[in-house]
Amino acid sequence: MHAHRLITTFALAAGFAAPVALAAVPAAAATTSCVVTLYDIDANNVAERDGKDELRFKVDGNLFPKFNAKYFSMKTGGDGDPADFEHPSTLLVGSEDVTFDLREVTPPAVSEGDSLGKATAHGSVCAGLAVGADTTETSIVEGHDETDYTYTVRLKLTRQ
Secondary structure (H helix, E strand, C coil), X not given: CXXXXXXXXXXXXXXXXXXXXHHHHHHHHCCCEEEEEEEEEEEEXXXXXXXXXXXXXXXXXXXXXXXXXXXXXXXXXXEECHHHHCCCEEEEECCCCXXXXXEECCCCCCCCCEEEEEEEECHHHHXXXXXXXXXXXXXXXXXXXXXXXXXXXXXXXXXX
């Protein structure tokens, strides 16, 4: 008799536990992620009077470029590519937004420099992509330092 009740108890427990476990799977599977990379930067107007800016990006606490150069120099009308900054990238998870902080440094003692502004990749844009699909988001970074400056920064989001 006891064995029959024990088997019934296990069957009921398994029957009730299985739907709970299955219900938890879709929530975890619904979390989206995208790799976010620098796609392009255009210097519409630079911040310094000498006509050129020495630039870095700060992404997730890391400064780019970081290995082969200490900064990338841009003049008004200039175009920068991902390789010029040693391919800055980060992972966007869920609904969070990530930023690429454009920074102007002063050589020869190059450090973090001063923030000119941030380009943002939005979690809501990532969530709308199919797995393997990509898109770009464009941000205008503008302000006034020694002169008025404007940069167009494009970030590429690739759904994982």
